[in-house]
Amino acid sequence: MSDIKYSEISSILKKELSDFQFESKLSEFGIIVQIGDGVVRSFGLNSAFYGELVEFPDETKGMVLNLEEDHVSIVLLSLSKNLKEGDIVKRTGKIFSINVGENMLGRIVDTLGNPIDGKGPIKGKLFEMPLERKAPGVIYREPVKEPLQTGIKFIDSMIPIGRGQRELIIGDRQTGKTTIAIDTIINQKRFFEKNEPVYCIYVAISQKGSTIARISKILEEKGAMSYTIIVSATSSDPVSMQIFAPFSGTAIGEYFRDTGRPSLVVYDDLSKQAVSYREISLLLRRPPGREAYPGDVFYLHSRLLERSAKIIKDQEMAKNMNDIPLSIKNQIKGGGSLTALPIIETQSGDISSYIPTNVISITDGQIFLEKDLFHSGIRPAINESISVSRVGGSAQIQSMRKISGTLKLDQAQFKELESFSKFGSELDSSTMDILRKGKINTEILKQNPHDPYDIADQIAIIYVGTKNLLKKISIDKVSNFEKEYIFYLKEKHENVLISLRNGIFDEKISEILETVALELSDKYIT
Structure with a gap:
């Protein structure tokens, strides 16, 4: 099948599928014409829309990412060895969503919201939240002026972070980026004990399973898992899971934000998400751009980080926000916030390469960690001269x-x-x-x-x-x-x-x- 040109696929299939009844169903169904590397090309699905979930015979799910003239390209959301050319694929009419609820706290889940910590299913009421959603408009936002205390002297004194801010943590590997994010989560315990919790979501993208297990153990020992959810997409998971894991973490954070509570989401790390996105884009035959990344990699990160915001206190006005899921429509409260701490790994301290410059331009400041400082014993190894918070003193307490x-x-x-x-x-x-x-x-x-x-x-x-x-x-x-x-x-x-x-x-x-x-x-x- 791989020797056939794409332009020939539709005419060959139409000739073979001369049964009119079946052809009329091609708007809802499709036939796999090529499969490999987690990407399926299917003839049919004429009514499918971009981002729609589709289902395969073995109940594997996929997501439509390319709408071509004579076929659609689908990315698989889980590994499947049973699918083959000629299998039927059907539309679901749904967009990619995740079930979210209070009982997710303390759990480790995958990108689809399924628990993977061996503690059984998530009980209690769950609400469906879409992974992709418009960011709140300017009129639904409040100035960032409430501090999000990290417990790190260097940051709270010189690079203060406010609730609703997006502060980038950037530096080479092994310079303490994850440690800063984990310490910020641990520090929220004092607010949890005062019954003013900041709900934390730690998103692990393309990391080793042992690293995620070590982080969850640290959070467990420090008593931080009571208000934390870990979204895990390990390096052995399908590439699509690594791309969508940050969106799952954001959807969970938005549930707490929209119901009037403060939340914090850590993306560890977005440079690995960009690499996964590049891989899928090249497999989908999208044209490569700078450093072989696709042209819309900036949009991938901007639409993710723009969703972090401090929401206005006016409850009635907050209910008019963009794309509020019907499942939580009656629970909307004002005054919630979603703070983002994206992490980016640099190569030899080069912050002028493509992905670092992209994310720096989207965020409200950056904490830059330096290898030389780290090896000289200064920890956290923050370079204060190029680290900045664009919210500044307004996110600090008066004293x-x-x-x-x-x-x-x-x-x-x-x-x-x-x-x-x-x-x-x-x-x-x-x-x-x-x-x-x-x-x-x-x-x-x-x-x-x-x-x-x-x-x-x-x-x-x-x-x-x-x-x-x-x-x-x-x-x-x-x-x-x-x-x-x-x-x-x-x-x-x-x-x-x-x-x-x-x-x-x-x-x-x-x-x-x-x-x-x-x-x-x-x-x-x-």
Whole structure:
């Protein structure tokens, strides 16, 4: 069959299928004329629409992705060895949807929403949510001003993320990108315990099964699975599952967002999704573009990330949003949010290649991780000079904004002077002071993985750094000082931490923090 030209297929089949009754059914049914590499070409299906689900005899499902003049191209949604040329394929009239519900929390599901964690079926009421949906229009959105706290000192102080924002995590492999996303999920536990949960969806795209198992184990141990759903599309799954996994994660996040609750979705990682999309596009004989990616790979990511938003509080107005599924129409509430943390892997730190530049232009800022910083022991290995949040201070609580205002500028000045000081020229005392303060701040901003900080603890220790209260202590003792300082504040000044947590920072609090820091630092002076 492969020797026959596509233009000849329809005429040969029409000649063989001269039975008029059957030919009239070709609008609803099709015949497989070619199959291979997860792509089926079918004659017929004349009434099929783009993105429609179709069904094969062995109950395998596929999705129509190409509408040609004489045939349609279908991508299979699961592996099937039973299909062969000549088999019948039929329309379903449905678009790709996933069943979503509260009882998905704590579970690992595949792209189709089926549980794959061995804990049995998902119980309770489930609502059908389409994978593809229009993003909310501007009039249904609110400014992003509520912080999404990550528990990472570096990010919450200098690159703050707001609820409803899209913040890209970008860097080479093995630089700690996934760790930042996992720590952000773990940090939401403190809100879950206060009965103000941020529902988290972690989408694993083209990863090893062992990696996904390790991540779920970490989240389980930290008590984070109670409010988290993992959507898994491993590297051994069909390519189509890897392409649609982020859309499944977004549909789950939209369920929580549209029902008036905050949600967070992590896409780990979108560069692997783009590679899978390139593979399918080349198999579908779509023309290759830059780096062999298809021309619409930008649209693939933009229509996905545009769906993240902070929804207006007005419930009645929120009910008029685009494409609301009928299954949740009566549950729509205002004030929900969907925050996205897409991850992109770069090659040798090159952020100017095709996919990184695409996603940078879609998102509201990026956190750039550097291999050199990682190997020099600075973790998280964030380069603050090119990392940015385009929401900025409006996504910070008042107390953090007050004390971290000059931190990024100080660190940028320190980095510039540090590279200059390597030339070995003699430096004046004010330059030496800037270098020392920068080194101490770098030490303060270091953090162990899976150990997120409460926002009040972050403010307390960053205040000490910005005020340069540790200029006399040895750099290698900063970490020990920090532990004792935070412990002492929790024991003796819990009310100060409560005030900081509530965004209050005044002269009295400033005085207490300064006094405690100077008292404790005396024993660390060398």
